[in-house]
Amino acid sequence: MQFDSLAEFVAMGGHGLYVWMAYGATLAVLLGSTIALRVARRKQMLELRWAADQQDASTTTETQGTSGA
């Protein structure tokens, strides 16, 4: 470890502002793109399930209609 205390680690020898801005932006990009992907994936799965349920419902109605006739 290059630092003796947490305060020293945060200060980064006077360059804290710049170092933390760069790492903060990096984390924002990495986490942001991962979360965006997860949300999109979940939304897509819900839509697919909904579409499949709709189709099942319409197939059931059709079968009932045929058997009734």
Place this chain on the structure above:
Amino acid sequence: MTLKELWHKLGSPRWFYHMSTPWVTGFGIAAALLLCTGIVWGLGFAPQDYQQGNSVRIMYVHVPAAMVAQSVYIGMGVAGFVLFVWRMKLADVAIAACLPFGMMLTALALFSGGVWGRPTWGTWWDWDGRTVSTLVMLFLYIGIYALREAIPDVELRGRASALVAVVGTINIPIIKYSVEWWHTLHQPASFTLTAKPTMPPEMYLPLLVMVLGIYCFAGHNILSRMRLEIVRRERGTQWVRELVLPARAAG
């Protein structure tokens, strides 16, 4: 599988979807491990620079962001070429998937370069060969994204974005050689995967870990986006309907 067979199989989105499943997981796990290691290493354990002090730690995020942003652009250019010449649908999917992450990485390279430049060179920004050519790359990413949003016709959208992506690859060697052609502010390459490192291993190794981590992250992100787009395009087909079967049986 021969290369020719692989080429033909790439024409099938379904095959690509199933083939890419283990890759997405693998890249995801590798990226998480490498990036956690690299960030802790770079922030806390790598040595200070004798001139720059602790601001040199910005290198561990700036260099990988810039390198991978260019690699993603090259990948998009190759996809553009494939789409233009062979009209492979998967190539269009790849272009669309490269855009968001490539754009964010280029922006990150410019931003982290600015906050590194401020304490090191005394300025956030300079009209230097490398900064300007990287800014051009950001505009290319944004331009292709906007172009795709603006053209409703799938065929035309693909061909137009492929053309700009291919022409824009001219900018990549300009970025690479900018530090040799114009001796302005940006220092020459500090790191390559091919040549002997010029920095000590205490700095080179965490940088290598971060570069590999960002590459794996890009692999995970771009493959995942391709898979989302494939499913969206193929949502009427039987195999996509089968994808939701386990979830429905469970719920």
